[in-house]
Amino acid sequence: xxxxxxxxxxxxxxxxxxxxxxxxxxxxxxxxxxxxxxxxxxxxxxxxxxxxxxxxxxxxxxxxxxxxxxxxxxxxxxxxxxxxxxxxxxxxxxxxxxxxxxxxxxxxxxxxxxxxxxxxxxxxxxxxxxxxxxxxxxxxxxxxxxxxxxxxxxxxxxxxxxxxxxxxxxxxxxxxxxxxxxxxxxxxxxxxxxxxxxxxxxxxxxxxxxxxxxxxxxxxxxxxxxxxxxxxxxxxxxxxxxxxxxxxxxxxxxxxxxxxxxxxxxxxxxxxxxxxxxxxxxxxxxxxxxxxxxxxxxxxxxxxxxxxxxxxxxxxxxxxxxxxxxxxxxxxxxxxxxxxxxxxxxxxxxxxxxxxxxxxxxxxxxxxxxxxxxxxxxxxxxxxxxxxxxxxxxxxxxxxxxxxxxxxxxxxxxxxxxxxxxxxxxxxxxxxxxxxxxxxxxxxxxxxxxxxxxxxxxxxxxxxxxxxxxxxxxxxxxxxxxxxxxxxxxxxxxxxxxxxxxxxxxxxxxxxxxxxxxxxxxxxxxxxxxxxxxxxxxxx
Numbered sequence: 001x002x003x004x005x006x007x008x009x010x011x012x013x014x015x016x017x018x019x020x021x022x023x024x025x026x027x028x029x030x031x032x033x034x035x036x037x038x039x040x041x042x043x044x045x046x047x048x049x050x051x052x053x054x055x056x057x058x059x060x061x062x063x064x065x066x067x068x069x070x071x072x073x074x075x076x077x078x079x080x081x082x083x084x085x086x087x088x089x090x091x092x093x094x095x096x097x098x099x100x101x102x103x104x105x106x107x108x109x110x111x112x113x114x115x116x117x118x119x120x121x122x123x124x125x126x127x128x129x130x131x132x133x134x135x136x137x138x139x140x141x142x143x144x145x146x147x148x149x150x151x152x153x154x155x156x157x158x159x160x161x162x163x164x165x166x167x168x169x170x171x172x173x174x175x176x177x178x179x180x181x182x183x184x185x186x187x188x189x190x191x192x193x194x195x196x197x198x199x200x201x202x203x204x205x206x207x208x209x210x211x212x213x214x215x216x217x218x219x220x221x222x223x224x225x226x227x228x229x230x231x232x233x234x235x236x237x238x239x240x241x242x243x244x245x246x247x248x249x250x251x252x253x254x255x256x257x258x259x260x261x262x263x264x265x266x267x268x269x270x271x272x273x274x275x276x277x278x279x280x281x282x283x284x285x286x287x288x289x290x291x292x293x294x295x296x297x298x299x300x301x302x303x304x305x306x307x308x309x310x311x312x313x314x315x316x317x318x319x320x321x322x323x324x325x326x327x328x329x330x331x332x333x334x335x336x337x338x339x340x341x342x343x344x345x346x347x348x349x350x351x352x353x354x355x356x357x358x359x360x361x362x363x364x365x366x367x368x369x370x371x372x373x374x375x376x377x378x379x380x381x382x383x384x385x386x387x388x389x390x391x392x393x394x395x396x397x398x399x400x401x402x403x404x405x406x407x408x409x410x411x412x413x414x415x416x417x418x419x420x421x422x423x424x425x426x427x428x429x430x431x432x433x434x435x436x437x438x439x440x441x442x443x444x445x446x447x448x449x450x451x452x453x454x455x456x457x458x459x460x461x462x463x464x465x466x467x468x469x470x471x472x473x474x475x476x477x478x479x480x481x482x483x484x485x486x487x488x489x490x491x492x493x494x495x496x497x498x499x500x501x502x503x504x505x506x507x508x509x510x511x512x513x514x515x516x517x518x519x520x521x522x523x524x525x526x527x528x529x530x531x532x533x534x535x536x537x538x539x540x
Contacts, residue, residue, distance in 0.1 A: 033438070
């Protein structure tokens, strides 16, 4: 009761956050009207959970490749739901079978994400209060009220869980910095390794863990035993919980790393960004959209503030009482450097790893400014207004999910305006094309059951197709028309134009959501959206 009394505002914030996520928890998941999730990463991760418990590895076709730990925890989380007959993951035999069960399964899995979200907020608040002498509620508020956090909190992915383990790692290392004993160093290896075992993008935690030994261990030259034992524990836990199948799935892990670090960067040169280089785009257009323009502006000022502060502390050797701030700043730099290999892929869920450090440093900066300023009352009101505006901007990603999605609207229009039996042209691969619900459902229904009764016929089309059907559906056409130098979709659009196809109807996502972005390229690259404009063409 004492804990509750002392943390009323934090508990209210967590309750409001949970309510917001629960209000859209069923958005974009399979239902009787549609197979697959709007965000296909969710489908692959669900498949990885099933594959892990049926094949002993998630690295199978159709599942998410990568390290295992979060898929294992998700499977364990499902056990009570399976025991009580609420869900049965193994009753799903194909993408279009048992859609009602799929719907329930994804709701349960998304609740697992929410649980890790709540735990992340709690650990963040502990770090702010215990190690930075900062305001835990302000820190949590800045952290929660960001578009990327609210977006990913309502999806079943390992990203939110990863943030929990990164925060727990940060807390454990800060405990070691405060009391640098062998026991504390080994203990801090555990969450660091589990973060890495959750997702390989946490690899900077190994560098941070090793560096913390040299930076914060008094007389480290005499304590190499700490480092040896710590790294040994780290590697052992990572191998056992992260990649126990490494030796007989080596090629899968190589493909996973290649697709994330090589293939994605190769596509960078194909975009027309409208700015001199991709780093200007990432840091001055991409990040403000992902984290919220006001929050990112606050952080930008805070970053300069902390850089100057830390340089002065180091120069005048007054860093003994500020090790927490120095460690958080150092960790942020390491994670930012790790993102540089991704190029324009350093957006969306991949940059979520820096959010905890942005929140901690920004909140502490605000507290320091308020403490030393005689206009504290006016500044507090001004900062309160900024946070409210940040909340208004970020809440759009939740609000936009309350109405019918573009894929539902376009599906209803097709049923009411296109004659049954019509052949509709669609692009390959259908599950990644943000197609109307009815199109995706019928296409895969027919693919799994040749005798299934469907309203329309479907044909995969491209610019090289011998003949195009009368009706063709294109998703996200503006991205290819205006912002890509070349693409198969752009070639198909050129052919539609030459053959006198006209836009019969077009459906675009929530206009308020669009206002967060400058154009369709920003909308696409932000990684905040999984539904794109749907355009229906018909030959005139």
